Amino acid sequence: MKTLIKNYLLTLIILLSAFLLKAQNEEKECGTILTGKDEILIRSNLIPLNRLRISNENQKLAIKAHIIRRSDGTGGLTEGQLITALAKVNDFYANAGLEFFLFGEIDYVDDDIFFDYEADQEDALASKRDLANAINIYFANSVTSGSSALCGYAYFPGNPDRILMDNGCTTNGTTLSHEIGHYLTLYHTHGKTNNGTTDELVDGSNCSTAGDDVCDTPADPNLTGNVNDQCQYTSNERDANGDLFQPNTENIMSYAPQNCRRIFTSGQYERALSGYLSFRSYLIQKPFISDFEVPQSIVCIGDEVPFTNLSEGDYESVEWEFSGGDPTSADSDNPVTSYSAAGFYDVTLTTYGEDGSTDTKTIQNAIKVESPNPEITALNEGFETSLISDYNIHTPGDSKSFSIEQTGFESSQSLSMGFYNYQSARTTDYLIFTPLENPGQMDYILSFDYAFTYFSDGVSERIDEIRILSKGCGDWTEVWRANGKENATADSKSSSFSPDNEEWTCVEEYLPFDPDTDFVQIVIEARNNNGNNFFIDNIKVEYADDIVIRNLQITNEKCAGDRSGEIVIDASFNGNEILYSLDGQDYQSSGTFSELSAGEYTLFIKSGERVINEVVKVTTLSQLPASPVIIFSNDELRLLSSAFEIEWYYEGELIDASGTTQIPFSGNGDYYVIVRNEAGCENISDVFTILGAEIPEDRLIIYPNPVKDVLNIENGNHGLLKITDLSGKVLKSLEITKTASTVNLSDLSEGLYVVTLETAEKSIRNIISIRK
Incomplete structure (x- = not known):
């Protein structure tokens, strides 16, 4: 009888747990959001499958798994659960000719902060962990966005290669496949919104442009709450023509209960494969990938050029090829070469697997070598007749990059970086101008007009960054930096940005140079995050005709009145002597002014008879x-x-x-x-x-505490004073009266001791600390 009861209770617990798990998962939403920009990108660039060249073999797609655990390494998805979930995904997508595999080791994120993940933590979690050219899937104990509990969310093409998953939903059999479907351009069967209803007609007459844009998935009004335990559709909603909906409650991309979802259609398989080939074919297809970094891409003849191996995965060895270099090859992770002639040089890295397979990465024109006396040209560019081929552009992967656009500041053309339609996120591109003569004692001023903004649709923001750099044969120096939000010249856009005249801003900056080289190289560096477009026009470098402030640093007063403020200024005027003053009377050769209180100061900078001034403010950091x-x-x-x-x-x-x-x-x-x-x-x-x-009779006053040598004692009573260690061993004792006394403790070691005064009526105790 006990066995029957035990079995009955066990069965009840299992059924209840299954019910609760099902209920829990069904309460959670899909958090994937389709923006208007995403839809336009997909509609404009999704190539029909019949126009694509398809391999007979499955296309392999690399997944980089990031499992989030507590800080002590407990909790989180197990490796077995991950492998089982991935096997289920491959069962579904085999009919699309797609096969997913784990790339490299699992990345364990042991951090309590991310264990229960909130969507606004994404950048902090993933920006430095994402593996390029792989589907980065982060598995968290829970996923929330504001007050909404999510099963997970993914990104459509044109966005990060990233999926976030709730662990419980990962192991339920279909949700991971659902989110990967979004990553491969599949929409919900009820359409392009998360919680709305479809615009697709039951008769299928608009199936290719409405609903999920797939014609063999019936029109779906949104199945949330409208499917019973037998997976039957229970509502009687009608489409715009008055026809009753007859949705498929088994489709993985639907909002049917999880236990009902079990199929993709042929049309969905075709779209998933087309989505991969149109947008995601750059994904890693091998268990390892070659990658490297060139820290110095512009060097001088004879300079040592270091390289860094950034290859990922399970590879056995590496081999470098340096066209025109000395040496011309290497097999170490971080080799060094040099070049004896000016020009552009390719670099190739090949990684080798244990089975003899290889992967190769080549960057063409990876290194630009300058001669000590390069051909010098001036820079005064309005881009009116220029072709983009006139410039040296270094773009990883040879993706779409800088272009000459038919808009400018009070002119017909300008240079642009088309961030809005740039598909490969988080890449860095360089536009390299021809060298400029180093003026020696002369000063350069760089001026230009720019227009910049960022993408925002009210739901998400994407912000790009531009830097202008200069160098001779040494390291890069940052001249100017801007991002599309903090330095925007126009309001954010949800469509492609093309500036009007009033949306431009003029910039003038001092252009530093390497005094040991005969030239200055200027580069525009673009860091892409799929935001919105950047434009630059009328870029010019001229000799300075006045005093130039090269650098100005202000250290604010830390505490009010402590006079810890400091101003450091460095100015130049074509090699002439520069003097500095805070009052216009007493000049000094140093541009450092220290021991300043908070306030407004006028800096006077003098060269010969020429004087300029700069008003600066020192503030107080804390009252x-x-x-x-x-x-x-x-x-x-x-x-x-x-x-x-x-x-x-x-x-x-x-x-x-x-x-x-x-x-x-x-x-x-x-x-x-x-x-x-x-x-x-x-x-x-x-x-x-x-x-x-008056000292009360029940008080024992001792000081100082901690004590080093002599302890002072004041008390309101007569008695026996004892000093013991913490075990109770008496170390010193003396009779004291109702007066001040002292006791020498210099012979005792550091530590805690008990001071006790025993009188006829009571015992009074204090703890003291001896510190030497």
Whole structure:
């Protein structure tokens, strides 16, 4: 009988757990969002399958798994659960000719912060963990966006190669395949919104442009709450023609209950394969991939050029080829070569697997070598007659990059980086101008007009970055930086940005140069995040005809009144002597002014008879805490206000640093207190003197504590004073009277001790700390 009851309860628990798991998963939403930009990109660039060349073998797609666990390494999806879930995905997508595989080792993210993941943490979690050219799937204990619990979400083409998954939904058999479907351009069967209804007609007359754009999936009004336990559609909704919907409740891309979803249609398989070949064919197809970094892409003849192997996956060895280099090849991870002639040079890295398979990456024109006296040209470019082929453009992967566009600032053309339609996110491109003569003692000024904004549709934001760099034969120097949001010249756009005249801004910057080289190289660096377009026009470099401020740094006063402010300025005027002043009278050769209080200052910069000025402001980072006030009451000293840090002093010795606003009376004498705020700024009270105060009979006053050598004792009674260690061993004892006494503790080692005064009526104890 007990066995029957036990089995019955076990069965009940299993059924209840299954029910709860099902209910839990069904309450969670799909968080994938299709933006208008995404839809236009897919509609414009999705190539029909009959126009694509298809291999007879399955297309292999690399997945980089990131499993989020607690900080102590517990919790998280198990490797077995991951492999089982991936096997289910491959069962579904085999009919599309697609096969997914785990690339490299699992990336375990052991961090309590991300264990229960919130969508606004995505950049902090993934921006530095994503593996390029792989589907990065992050598996979290839970996934939420605001107040919504999500099963997961993915990105459509033109966005990061990234999927976020709830662990419970990962193991339910279909949700991972559902989110991968979105990644491969599949929409929900009820259409292009998460929670709306379809615009597709039941008769299928608009099936290729409405609903999910797939014609063998019946029109679906959104199955949320409209499917029973037998997977039957239970509603009687009608389309715009009045026809009853007859949706398929088994489709994986539907909102039917999870236990009902089990199929893709032939049309969905075709679209998934077409989505891969049209947008995702760059994904890694081997268990390892060659990749490398060129830290210095523009060098001088004879310079050593380092390379860094960034290859990923399970490879056995590497081989480098340096066209025109010395040496011309290498087999180490981080080799160095040099070049003896000016020109452009290719670099190739090949990785080898244990089975002899290889993967190769070549960057054409990876290195530009300058001669010590290169052909010098001026820079005064309006891009009116230029062709993009006139410039050296270095773009990883040879993707779409800079172009000459038919819009400009008060002109017909300008240079543009088309971020809006750039498919490969997180790449960096370079446009390299021809060298400029190094003026030696002369100063250069770089000026240009630019227009920039970012993408926003009210749901998501994507922000790109532009930098202008300069160098000779040394390292790059940043001249100017802007991103599409903080430095936008126009409001954000959800469509492709093309600027009007009022949406341009003019910039003038000092152009630094390497004094040891005969030329200056200028480069525009574009860092893509699929935001919106950048334009630059009328870029010009001219000799300075006035004093130029090369650098200005301001250190603000840390605490009000501490005079820790500093101004450091560096100016130049074509090699002439420069003098600096804060009052226009007393000039000095140094541009450093220290020990400044907060306030506005006018800097005077002088060269010969020419004087310019610059108004700068030194601010205060933190005000001082209020001046502390001490009172004495009821045998206690009290502070009338609180503070971040509080230190009490008696007779010049620190007696309490616990942060308390009140301390017991320690004896007649001088007291003061120091208070600090969170910034470390401090204030000190006036000295508070107590004379003639009566010490209560039940009090034992000892100080200082901690003590180094001599302990002072004041008490209100006669008795035997004992000093013991924490085990109770008596180390010192002496008779004391109702007066002040001292005891020498210099022979005791550092540590905690108990001071006990035994009288006829009671025993009074205190703990002291001895510190040497």
